[in-house]
Amino acid sequence: MEDILLSADPLSIDACYAAVQDPSCGGICLFVGTIRNQNKGAVVTHLEFSSYDAMALREMRRIAEAAREMHGLHAVSVHHRTGALAIGDVAVIIAVSSVHRAAAFAGCAWVIDELKKSVPIWKKEFLEDGSYWVGARP
Amino acid sequence: MIQHRVLAFAAAAEIFGGSSCAVALPAGATVADLRQRLLEDHPALGELVTFAIARNELYALPEEVLEPGDELVVIPPVSGG
Numbered sequence: 001m002e003d004i005l006l007s008a009d010p011l012s013i014d015a016c017y018a019a020v021q022d023p024s025c026g027g028i029c030l031f032v033g034t035i036r037n038q039n040k041g042a043v044v045t046h047l048e049f050s051s052y053d054a055m056a057l058r059e060m061r062r063i064a065e066a067a068r069e070m071h072g073l074h075a076v077s078v079h080h081r082t083g084a085l086a087i088g089d090v091a092v093i094i095a096v097s098s099v100h101r102a103a104a105f106a107g108c109a110w111v112i113d114e115l116k117k118s119v120p121i122w123k124k125e126f127l128e129d130g131s132y133w134v135g136a137r138p
Numbered sequence: 139m140i141q142h143r144v145l146a147f148a149a150a151a152e153i154f155g156g157s158s159c160a161v162a163l164p165a166g167a168t169v170a171d172l173r174q175r176l177l178e179d180h181p182a183l184g185e186l187v188t189f190a191i192a193r194n195e196l197y198a199l200p201e202e203v204l205e206p207g208d209e210l211v212v213i214p215p216v217s218g219g
Contacts, residue, residue: 052213058195092219118197123217136149137186
């Protein structure tokens with residue numbers, strides 16, 4: 001089972017947990033990505049996400065399906081925020097469930113790594129003296 | 139010639155000066171041809187670490203032939219998560 005969400009509203013760890021929990025599973029692994037207050041020594045004041053929603057949802061689902069196949073997971077939940085976020089806000093939640101814990105740890109790490117590589121979502125960081133799209137330029 | 143509308147997000151939208159641009163290419167033109175034309179029309183795209191082109195919500199291969207009505211999008215380096 002895959003549970004995919006792109007939302008302008010605050011994300012719910014409980015919702016992701018509930019989406020993947022199952023009596024057949026002995027392990028659930030959660031990753032929560034949050035907005036930190038500095039990047040490369042500069043103070044970050046806040047951040048905005050831009051997203052190509054239709055393709056982002058498609059890519060998130062593809063990654064979740066591939067993770068289930070590769071790691072033998074029972075279920076995968078991938079929720080990502082859009083819009084303006086403040087320091088400490090939750091940007092992304094990955095939850096995966098499996099029969100044993102090793103697959104859950106490995107699958108969860110794989111999903112967030114893949115999401116960062118291919119899902120068309122962009123982060124604009126606002127510093128005290130300007131703003132820039134993260135990773136766009138050398 | 140076929141008129142294509144190319145959408146852009148994030149750093150690519152700033153380079154376009156808007157959320158889309160129009161590109162006219164001969165029938166049979168490929169994704170690689172589109173990429174070359176975009177770089178000619180918007181040289182600042184070359185300043186990006188890289189950029190991909192999505193066709194109908196999937197990452198496109200250079201040899202794919204463009205069809206009228208394709209949804210074409212410039213994808214600058216992604217940074218979600």
